[in-house]
Amino acid sequence: MAFRALFLAGASLLALPTLAAPNAPAPAAAAEPAADAVTQPKADQGEILVTARRRAESAQKVPIALTVLSAATLNDAGAFNVNRMQQLQPSLQFYSSNPRNSAINIRGLGAPFGLTNDGIEQGVGFYLDGVYIGRIGASTFDFVDVDRVEVLRGPQGTLYGKNTTAGAVNVTTRAPSFTPEARVEASYGNYNFLQVKASASTGLVDDKLAVRLSTSYTRRDGTIYDTKSDQDLHRLQNFGFRGQLLWKPTDNLSLNLAGDYNVQNPLCCVQYYARVGATQRPVARQYAALAAAFGYTPPSTDPFNRVTDLDASINSRQAIGGTSLVANWDIGPATITSVSAWRYWDWKPANDRDFTGLPITTVSQNPSHQTQESQELRIASNGSNKLDYTAGLFYFHQKINTNGSQVQGSAASRFLLSGADANNPNVLNGLTSTNTINFNNSSFAVFGKLNWEVLPKLRIQPGLRVNYDKKSGYYNAVVSIANSQYNFVATADNVAALRAAAAATSAAALTTFTNQTNTLAPQRYSPEFSQWNVSGDVTASYDFSSDIHGYATYARSFKSGGINLSGLPLNSQNTGVDLTTQTVKPEKENHYEIGLKTQFADRRITLNLAAFWTDIKDYQATVNNNAINVIRGYLANAAKVRVRGIEWDSSFRPTPRLSLYVNGAYTDAKYIDFKNAPCPPELTGGTALTVNPDGTFSGTPSPAGTAGGNSPPYCNISGQVLPGVSKWSFSYGAEVNQPSSVFGHAGEFYLGYDGSYRTRFSSNPSPSAYTYINGYALSNIRLGFRTDNGWNIFGWVRNALDKHYFELLSVQSGSTGLIVGQPADPRTYGVTVAAKF
Structure with a gap:
């Protein structure tokens, strides 16, 4: 009801000028809605207009570290989704073991690294035509008729509806046109x-009504062969459709009604044997001995043979869609904007969570359905010599319902347990956890930013945000088993009675029941979190000349606290869950940044620099309780994290026949204070040392990889690197062209190259010698001919050198030492034909 009231209020307010001011003068801007205004780079100036600050302005004059990726740039690189876009933007990181378990990070910050927890908050905002997307998984669709993508780095809470502490990815599609046009690409x-890909747009009624229809279809065979199912995995099968209706009842009012639907049905996402490392388990309980006990060998120990033998169902189907109404009302000195939206995400997965052909975990899936409603109401000045402003209200409500299950197989006892129970497959065979997870998230904010020219060429831009978040959840796991030896149903209500009955039977029965309920724990809890916070920023910018602009920014930002909805760790007595871990504190961030934006040689050379330092208190991280049979981790706070670095974007156009670019980032991202972190695999699996009341532990941990050694209950990883962050990353490329004609069609031949490089990075929340991904360089090449009248045909090769590299590495649960990986795409090649009419 609250959303409906806001929706109607926003739409009604912006419909007023239809009656009150039918003859109002036309605004000075062009006919298209201001929020969509953009110009492509000019051949001599390279100027690009963006809407990063909610008004059309030159990207070079915006005192924000940002990168603009045009539709042409995305198409040339084959970057048709956010995953592929990271090769063009060194500060952007995208990680995904499947769409739900995805994270977008900027400068190493954004979302915790690891399996997704429904109760988390993302630190990078993803926006589609001004609509905030509440889950990164719901942003993994193929781009449909995109005009440009803006990547904004650093906190953006005083300009954007949802608070974002790490940055924002702002996707803008092509707006409806009153002039008939069509585009097609194959x-x-x-x-x-x-x-x-295809799109068409035209005016319908006297330049008052215009429509745009766009669609995209992608398919590809899989790149990994599964010997068990005799099918290729990691295929692509995506379809997307988007429709827009633009109504301009008066010259100063526009309303854009949009709807989109996307469905993806890939057989993904697969991780399998990458390497084996030594843990502190006894030798007989590490991977090599366990596999030998079952007579098992993987189909290949070279992961880049791209063959696996997964024995569980694999799927990653998702449907994404929604509607939005964007209204812009130019009232002369300012423009009022309303963005009303409803979106959904339906996720139907299946995974092989043990990553092998053995029946350890035979089912692991968390089908989810998310709906979100949002309303943003904003006013922005239309330009002043002395004072500009933006102010807004934002409301967001999200619901997630997840009904998951996990089932252990006949090999689970040997892999996950010790003692006599390890030799009895019935102890865990058929052990099932059925999980019901509900999540409600409401957020409300008032935000604003001023842009005040206090002196000629000097501007001060303070911003403020008042934010309220309320989150509530429900988690209920019912654990059952039914085989020839064991049969019970354990809930949060009866687990204590079942434990007492087992203890009354025998010590062995109690041990078995404890092993079963430690592997999959029956638990029920209802976490809640709510908090007001105030954040803000201030930027000072100075125009040294018309082509040289500098800025300095300080921001105090917050990322909302979270709730744990993937199950809680057991208490120190292993008799129940630790309810103190239900909620996670908000992240508190102090961010400092200086930047310089420059153009030289009649704007044929562009060089932009940014240096930043960010301190985060109570950093939200994924941890575990170090039990060897735990599959999923939970969220907790690291005391302090620091990220600092330098970035640059540069482009060169020495002649109309040649263009080059080099972008780079140096990022130093470390845990400053994280003394109770989960240990890396080489320090787990042995005899667990006892934690003392003061938090210390008794005994001396064994050296890493000591079979049968002593394992610390937690590790101090202060001073070590954050996961997923390369210290150095680059993107670079060039294009050369030569005017010519083909069959009487004037145009140009061109040869283009796009490359990227990143140094090694950790693929585990706690750095491990086994889970570093080595640095790699990628090369993409294109050769084609484009005409002056809109035709373009080119051949392309991506990953031209067929570089073998992993997108991520993971640790098999149970401290067996098995490290599994998800390989990136091999070399691909093809041809593209595109036309504009």
Whole structure:
């Protein structure tokens, strides 16, 4: 009801000028809505207009570290989703073991690294035509008719509806046009890759009503062969559709009604044997001995043979869609904007969580359905010599319902347990956890930013945000088993009675029951979190000349606290869950940044620099309780994290025949204070040392990888690197062209190259010698001919050198020492034909 009231209020307010001011003068801006205004780079100036500060202005004059990726840039690189976009933007990181378990980070910050927890808050905002997308998984669709993508680095809470502490990715699609136009593009490549994109737009009623329809279809065979199912995995099968209706009842009012639907049905996402490392388990209980006991060998120990033998169902189907109404009312000195939206995300997965052909975990899935409603009401000045402003209200409500299950197989006892129970497959065979998870998230904010020219060329831009978040959840796990030896149903209500009955039977029965309920724990809890916070920033910018602009920013930002909805760790007595871990504190961030934006040689050379330092208190991280049979971790706070670095974007156009670019980032991201972190795999699996009342532990941990050694209950990883962050990363490229004509069609031949490089990075929340991913360089090449009248045909090769590298590495649960990986795409090649009419 609250959303409906806000929706109607916003729409009604912006409909007023239809009656009150039918003859109002036309605004000075062009006819298209201000929020969509953009110009492509000019051949001599390279100027790009963006809407990063909620008004159209030159990207070079915006005192924010940002990168603009045009539709042409995205198409040339084959970057048709956010995953592929990271090769073009060194400060952007995207990680995904499947769409739900995805994270977008900027400068190493954003979301905790590891399996997704429904109760987390993302630190990077993802926006589609001004609509905030509440889950990163719901942003993994193929781009449909995109005009540009803006990547804003650093806190953005005083300009954008949802508070974002790490940055924002702002996707803008092409707006409806009153002039008839059409675009079509078709690509075909190896692995039977086929991608078709089409869009059309036209005016309908006397330049008052325009429509735009867009669609995209992508398919590709899988790149990994599964010997068990005799099918290729990691395929692509995506379809997307988007429709927009633009109504301009008067010259100063526009309303854009949009709807989109996307469905993806890939057989992904697969991780399998990458390497084996030594843990502190006894030798007989590490991976090599366990596999030998079952007579098992993986189909290949070279992961880049791209073959696996997963024995569980694999799927990653998702449907994404929604509607939005964006209204812009130019009232002369300012423009009022309303963004009303409803979106949904339906997720139906299946995974092989043990990553092998053995029946350890035979089912692991968390089907989820999310709906979100949002309303943003904003006013922004239309430009002043002395004072500009933006102010807004934002409301967001989200619901997630998840009904998951996990089932252990006949090999689970040997892999996960010790003692006599390890030799009895019935102890865990068929052990099932059925999980019901509900999440409600409401957020309300008032935000604003001023842009005040206090002196000629000097501007001060303070911003303020008052934010309220309320989150509530419900988690209920019912554990059952039914085989020839064991049969019970354990809930949070009866688990104590069942434990007492087992203890009354025998010590062995109690041990078995404890092993079963430690592997999959029956528990029920209802966490809640609510908090007001105030954040803000201030930027000072100075125009040294018309082409040289500097700025300095300080921001005090918050990322909302969270609730744990993937199950809680057991208490120190292993008799129940630790309810003190239900909620996670908010992250508190102090951010400092200086930047310089420059253009030289008649704007044929652009060089932008930014240096930043960010301190985060109570950093939200994924941890575990170090039990060897734990599958999923939970959220907790690291006391302090620091991220600092330097970035640059540069482009060069020495002649109309040649263009080059080099972008780079140096990022130093470390845990400053994280004394109770989970240990890396080489320090787990042995005899657990006892934790003393004061938090210390008794005994001396064994050296890493000591079979049968003593394992610390937690590790101090202060001073070590954050996961997923390369210290150095680059993107670079060039294009050369030569005017010519083909069959009487004037145009140009061109040869383009796009490359990227990143140094090694950790792929585990606690750095491990086994889970570092080595640095790698990628090369993409294109060669084609484009005409002056809109035709473009080119051949392309991506990952041209067929570089073998992992997108991520993970640790098999149970401290067996098995490290599994998700390989990136091999070399692909094909041809694209595109036309504009």
